[in-house]
Amino acid sequence: METIAIGKNIQREEGIGKVTGSGKFAMDLEMPRMLWAKIKRSTRPHAKLVRVDTSKAKALAGVHAVIVDTDCPQTLFGFGCYDEPLLARTKVRYIGEPVVAVAAESEAIAEEACDLIEIEYEDLPAVFDVHEAFRSDPPTIIHEEQAGYRRVPIGPEQYNPDHPNAFGYYRIRSGDVTVGFEQADRIVESTYTNAMIAHAPMERHNSVSLWDGDGNVTVWSSSQAAYCLLNQISEALDLPHSKIRVIIPKYVGGGFGGKIEMKSEGLCAVLSKAAGHRPIKIEYTQEESLCWAGVQHPFEIKLKTGVKKDGAIVSCEMFVLVNGGAYAQHGFLVTRQASYGPLGSYRFPNFKLDNYVVYTNQPPGVAYRGFGNTQIHWALESHMDELAHAIGIDPVAIRLKNVLVEGEINTAGENQHSVAGEELIREITTAIGWGSDFVRKDGPWRRGRGLAIANKDSIAPSASTAFVKIHNDETVEIRHSAGNMGQGSSTTFIQLAAEALQVDPARVRTAQIDTWVTPYDQLSGSSRLTFAGGNAVLMACDDVKLQVFKLAAPVLEADAGDLELADMKVFVKGEPERFVRVKDLFRTPYFTGSFLPTGGELLGKATFYVSASKVDPETGKCGDDGLRRIFSFCTRAAQAVEVAVNIETGQVRLERIAIANDVGRAINPMSCEGQMHAALTMGLGGALYEELQLESGAIRNADLESYRFPTAKDAPPNAGVSTHIVEIPQPDGPFQAKGFCEATIAPTAPAIGNAIFDAIGVRMTHMPMTAERILAAIDAKNEAARAR
Amino acid sequence: MSRNLEFELNGKTCRRDVEPNTLLKDMLRLDLGMTGTKETCGEGICGACTVLVNGMPVRSCLVLAMQVGNHSVETIEGIGNAQNLHPLQQAFLEHGAFQCGWCTPGMIMTAKALLAANPNPSEAEIRDAIRGNLCRCTGYVKIVEAIQAAAATARGSNPLAQSQ
Numbered sequence: 001m002e003t004i005a006i007g008k009n010i011q012r013e014e015g016i017g018k019v020t021g022s023g024k025f026a027m028d029l030e031m032p033r034m035l036w037a038k039i040k041r042s043t044r045p046h047a048k049l050v051r052v053d054t055s056k057a058k059a060l061a062g063v064h065a066v067i068v069d070t071d072c073p074q075t076l077f078g079f080g081c082y083d084e085p086l087l088a089r090t091k092v093r094y095i096g097e098p099v100v101a102v103a104a105e106s107e108a109i110a111e112e113a114c115d116l117i118e119i120e121y122e123d124l125p126a127v128f129d130v131h132e133a134f135r136s137d138p139p140t141i142i143h144e145e146q147a148g149y150r151r152v153p154i155g156p157e158q159y160n161p162d163h164p165n166a167f168g169y170y171r172i173r174s175g176d177v178t179v180g181f182e183q184a185d186r187i188v189e190s191t192y193t194n195a196m197i198a199h200a201p202m203e204r205h206n207s208v209s210l211w212d213g214d215g216n217v218t219v220w221s222s223s224q225a226a227y228c229l230l231n232q233i234s235e236a237l238d239l240p241h242s243k244i245r246v247i248i249p250k251y252v253g254g255g256f257g258g259k260i261e262m263k264s265e266g267l268c269a270v271l272s273k274a275a276g277h278r279p280i281k282i283e284y285t286q287e288e289s290l291c292w293a294g295v296q297h298p299f300e301i302k303l304k305t306g307v308k309k310d311g312a313i314v315s316c317e318m319f320v321l322v323n324g325g326a327y328a329q330h331g332f333l334v335t336r337q338a339s340y341g342p343l344g345s346y347r348f349p350n351f352k353l354d355n356y357v358v359y360t361n362q363p364p365g366v367a368y369r370g371f372g373n374t375q376i377h378w379a380l381e382s383h384m385d386e387l388a389h390a391i392g393i394d395p396v397a398i399r400l401k402n403v404l405v406e407g408e409i410n411t412a413g414e415n416q417h418s419v420a421g422e423e424l425i426r427e428i429t430t431a432i433g434w435g436s437d438f439v440r441k442d443g444p445w446r447r448g449r450g451l452a453i454a455n456k457d458s459i460a461p462s463a464s465t466a467f468v469k470i471h472n473d474e475t476v477e478i479r480h481s482a483g484n485m486g487q488g489s490s491t492t493f494i495q496l497a498a499e500a501l502q503v504d505p506a507r508v509r510t511a512q513i514d515t516w517v518t519p520y521d522q523l524s525g526s527s528r529l530t531f532a533g534g535n536a537v538l539m540a541c542d543d544v545k546l547q548v549f550k551l552a553a554p555v556l557e558a559d560a561g562d563l564e565l566a567d568m569k570v571f572v573k574g575e576p577e578r579f580v581r582v583k584d585l586f587r588t589p590y591f592t593g594s595f596l597p598t599g600g601e602l603l604g605k606a607t608f609y610v611s612a613s614k615v616d617p618e619t620g621k622c623g624d625d626g627l628r629r630i631f632s633f634c635t636r637a638a639q640a641v642e643v644a645v646n647i648e649t650g651q652v653r654l655e656r657i658a659i660a661n662d663v664g665r666a667i668n669p670m671s672c673e674g675q676m677h678a679a680l681t682m683g684l685g686g687a688l689y690e691e692l693q694l695e696s697g698a699i700r701n702a703d704l705e706s707y708r709f710p711t712a713k714d715a716p717p718n719a720g721v722s723t724h725i726v727e728i729p730q731p732d733g734p735f736q737a738k739g740f741c742e743a744t745i746a747p748t749a750p751a752i753g754n755a756i757f758d759a760i761g762v763r764m765t766h767m768p769m770t771a772e773r774i775l776a777a778i779d780a781k782n783e784a785a786r787a788r
Numbered sequence: 789m790s791r792n793l794e795f796e797l798n799g800k801t802c803r804r805d806v807e808p809n810t811l812l813k814d815m816l817r818l819d820l821g822m823t824g825t826k827e828t829c830g831e832g833i834c835g836a837c838t839v840l841v842n843g844m845p846v847r848s849c850l851v852l853a854m855q856v857g858n859h860s861v862e863t864i865e866g867i868g869n870a871q872n873l874h875p876l877q878q879a880f881l882e883h884g885a886f887q888c889g890w891c892t893p894g895m896i897m898t899a900k901a902l903l904a905a906n907p908n909p910s911e912a913e914i915r916d917a918i919r920g921n922l923c924r925c926t927g928y929v930k931i932v933e934a935i936q937a938a939a940a941t942a943r944g945s946n947p948l949a950q951s952q
Contacts, residue, residue, distance in 0.1 A: 011881050018889030019877040019896065021824020021864035028823035202828050202836060202890035202924050253826075253890030254924050286829050486888025486925045670884040670930075677927030678887055704829040704922065712915040712928045719911075721929055 045697030168332030180315025180350030184306025192379035203253020209268035224255035255485035257367030294366030338372025344455035381750030420662030431658035448759025454746030457631035483524030527739030534734035544604025650771030664730035683748025798866025835921035864893035885934035887925030
C-alpha cells in the first residue's frame with residue numbers, strides 16, 4: 001500500500017526542541033512569585049511519630065509554609081488500594097517517607113529549614129525480608145488498618161487476615177497440576193530472584209503546583225499520566241476533578257513507569273494554599289528520584305514444571321512473592337500483570353499460580369517498564385533452559401514446541417491475535433547463527449550463547465479520547481493527553497492522522513497536554529498508546545472528515561457521502577477536477593475574520609474503548625463469551641546473545657545480540673528501533689549490575705556514581721547489535737499496529753543468564769548477575785565438584 | 789556579596805553580577821534562562837550539564853560561574869537554531885538519536901568538542917568521548933550513528949558512499 005506517513009521515518013515532532021535545547025521541560029519552568037519546596041523525610045524504617053517540632057523551621061527568614069499531616073486533608077490515596085497519606089500520619093513505614101514539607105524563597109532556605117525540624121521517633125520492629133513479612137505471625141504489621149482500606153475490586157479477595165502484611169493477591173488455575181506432574185518424564189524445580197532497581201529517568205521528578213484563590217489546583221508536572229495524576233490529586237486533596245488542572249509540557253525526560261503515580265504534586269498544592277496561593281516548585285534530588293519516587297519490585301519466583309521427553313510442557317506450578325514496600329501503589333497491578341506473563345508465551349495444559357504482593361518497610365515499588373514481566377520472564381526463560389537441558393534437547397526446540405501460535409486460545413482462555421512466537425525465534429536464531437560453531441575459549445574468557453522470549457499484555461478495559469481540529473490554514477491539530485516521555489507517541493499520532501486525512505505530516509501537530517483542554521486518556525503506560533490512542537485519533541479523523549464533507553457538499557453540489565479528502569482538497573469521488581479546498585470552506589461571516597460560515601469549528605471527537613471479558617476470580621480465566629479478551633493485545637519479543645565470561649574476574653562481555661519485536665505494523669521504524677535499543681540497554685543494566693543496595697531499609701547507593709546504569713562503553717558496539725522488526729498484523733490496531741515498548745526489555749537478562757550457563761556451566765538465579773555473584777557461583781560449582 | 793563577571797557567552801560578551809558560590813549551570817539556567825543546559829546528578833557523573841569552556845567539555849554543575857571570567861563559554865543555544873541547525877543537531881534529528889531528549893544538549897556539546905579534536909573518530913573513540921554522558925533512553929546506537937554522520941558531513945563526504 002502506498003502511504004503518506006505510515007511506515008516512514010518521520011522526524012520527531014519535538015525533535016527541533018530537543019536538539020536545540022529550546023524545548024521546555026517541567027524542570028525548566030519558572031513562575032512569578034514561585035517558592036521552592038523541600039521534604040523532610042523519615043530516617044527510620046518503622047516508627048511512631050512521638051513529636052514533630054517545626055517551630056525553628058517556621059521562624060527561619062524566607063520560609064513561607066511548613067506543613068505536617070494535620071495540615072493536609074485527612075485522606076488516603078493510592079492506585080486501587082487507598083493506603084497512603086500525603087505526609088506520615090502517626091507513624092512512618094519506610095526510610096524516606098515524607099513527614100514534613102517546607103516552602104521557602106529558595107531551595108537552599110527550604111533545605112536549611114528541613115534541617116531545623118526536630119522529629120522524635122519511637123521505633124517499631126521493622127521487616128524487610130518478604131518471607132518474614134508474609135508470615136501469618138509476622139514480626140510486625142505495617143498497616144494495622146488494612147482490612148478497612150478502600151479498594152477497587154478486581155480478581156480474588158486482596159486482603160487475607162492469615163497474611164496480614166500481604167496487600168494483593170492473584171491466582172490462576174487451569175487443569176490439574178497434580179495429574180499433569182504424573183504424566184511428566186522430568187520435573188524441574190527452581191527459584192529465581194531479582195534485586196530492587198531504579199527507573200533513573202534523566203529528568204528527575206519535579207513539578208510546580210498552584211492552589212489559586214478561586215479554589216482551583218493547577219499542576220505542571222514531568223508526569224507520564226495526566227489523568228492518573230489528576231485523579232490522585234483529587235483523592236488526596238478531596239477535591240472534584242473539575243477543580244484540578246494538570247498540564248504536562250511537551251518535553252518529559254523519561255518515565256519508564258516511574259512517573260505514572262502522583263509524587264509531590266498534591267503535597268505542594270497544600271503548601272501553595274498555606275503560603276498564600278503562591279506557585280510551589282519541587283525538584284526531587286537525585287537520591288529522592290532514584291529511591292523514593294517508586295522502584296522496581298523485587299520478586300521471588302518458585303517454579304515447578306513437568307515436561308515430556310519431546311519437550312512438551314504438561315504441568316507448571318508457580319508461587320510468587322513480591323516485595324511491595326511500605327505502600328501499595330502499583331503493587332497489585334504489577335502482580336496481576338506478571339501473573340499472566342507465562343500464559344502469553346507458552347501453552348500449559350495444567351497450570352497453577354499464586355502470587356502475593358507484601359508490605360515491607362522498604363521504599364514502595366511502582367510500575368516499571370513491563371509491570372513485573374521482566375521479573376517473571378527472567379525466571380520462566382531461565383527455567384525453560386533448565387528444562388531443555390534436563391531432557392537433553394536444544395533450548396530453541398523446547399521453545400518452538402510450546403510457544404503459542406496465531407489464533408490459539410491460551411491457558412487463561414484468551415484468544416491470541418497477532419502472535420509472533422515462531423517468527424521472532426527464527427529471526428534471532430538466524431541472526432546470531434544459532435547452532436553454528438564459534439570460538440568458545442579465549443584466554444580466561446569463555447563464550448556461550450543463549451536466547452529468551454517474552455511478552456507483555458496491554459491493559460483492558462482501556463479508553464482513550466482524541467480531538468482533531470482542522471485550522472483555516474489547513475493544518476491539523478491533535479488534542480490528546482498521551483504523555484510522551486521520549487517514546488515518540490505524538491509523532492505516531494501525527495503519522496496516523498496524516499494517513500487518515502491524506503495530508504503531509506508536516507501539516508499536523510499535537511497540542512500540549514492540559515486536562516482543561518485535552519481529553520481523557522487512561523495513561524501513558526502498558527504499551528497502550530499506539531493502540532488505544534492511535535485508534536482514537538483515527539476515529540476523530542473520521543469524525544472531522546464528516547464535518548468537512550457536510551460543509552463541502554452544498555459547495556460542490558454533491559452528496560456528502562460521495563466526497564473524499566486528500567491534500568486538503570474535498571473531491572467528488574471519481575471526479576478529481578471537481579473539488580473545493582478546505583481553506584475555502586472558511587469565509588468571513590463576521591467582521592471578526594475567517595471562520596466557518598455557520599460558526600463553530602472543524603473539530604472531530606472520538607473515544608476508543610476496548611472492553612474485556614469477565615474473568616473468574618477463582619481461576620483468572622475468561623470463558624467463551626464471544627470475546628475471549630482479558631487484555632487489549634499482547635506484544636512479544638525475543639533476544640539471542642553471545643557473551644564472553646571471564647572465569648578469573650567474573651566479568652561478562654556482551655559480544656553480539658539479536659533483538660526482535662513484533663509491533664503489528666511499524667508506524668515509524670526508526671522510532672521502533674530506538675525503543676528496542678533503549679530497552680536492550682536498560683535490560684542489560686538490570687541483568688548485569690543495576691541494584692539499589694539496601695541495609696535495614698536504607699539505600700546505600702543513592703547517586704549515579706554508585707548506582708551505575710549502562711554508559712556508551714558498557715552497551716555493545718553497533719556492529720554487535722542486530723535489530724529485527726517483525727510485523728504480524730494486530731487486527732483491530734490502527735493500520736494493524738500495536739505498542740511494544742515493554743516486552744522488549746524482558747528477554748535480555750534470561751538470554752544473558754542462559755548464555756552464561758552455556759559458556760561456563762553455571763546457572764545464575766539472582767539478577768543482577770554481577771561479577772562477584774558469577775565468581776561465587778563458579779567457586780560453588782568447583783567446590784561441589786571437589787566434594788564429589 | 790555579588791561580584792562582577794565578564795565572559796564570552798556563545799560569541800558575545802556577557803556581564804553579570806553573581807554570587808561567589810553560584811554554579812555555572814545555575815547562572816545559565818536560573819539567571820540567564822538558558823535552560824537548554826540540563827542537570828541531572830549535580831555531581832559531575834551524568835554529563836547532562838556539559839558546556840564548552842574555551843572549546844573543552846566541562847560539567848557546568850562542578851564549575852563556579854566566577855571561574856569562567858574572561859573565558860569563552862559555549863552552550864547548546866549557541867551552536868544552532870531551528871532555522872540553522874549545526875550538523876550535529878541535524879544528524880541527531882535525522883538519525884533519531886534521542887528519545888526523551890534530556891541528555892541530548894550535553895551529548896551534542898561533548899560530540900562537538902570531540903569532532904573539533906578528531907574529525908574522523910572511530911566508533912570506539914566516539915564511545916570513549918561520550919562515556920561520561922549518560923543516556924537512559926536510547927541505548928546509544930543511534931547517537932553513535934549520528935555523530936559518525938555529522939563527522940562525515942563536516943569532512944564533506946557522504947557517509948553512505950564512504951561505507952560502500
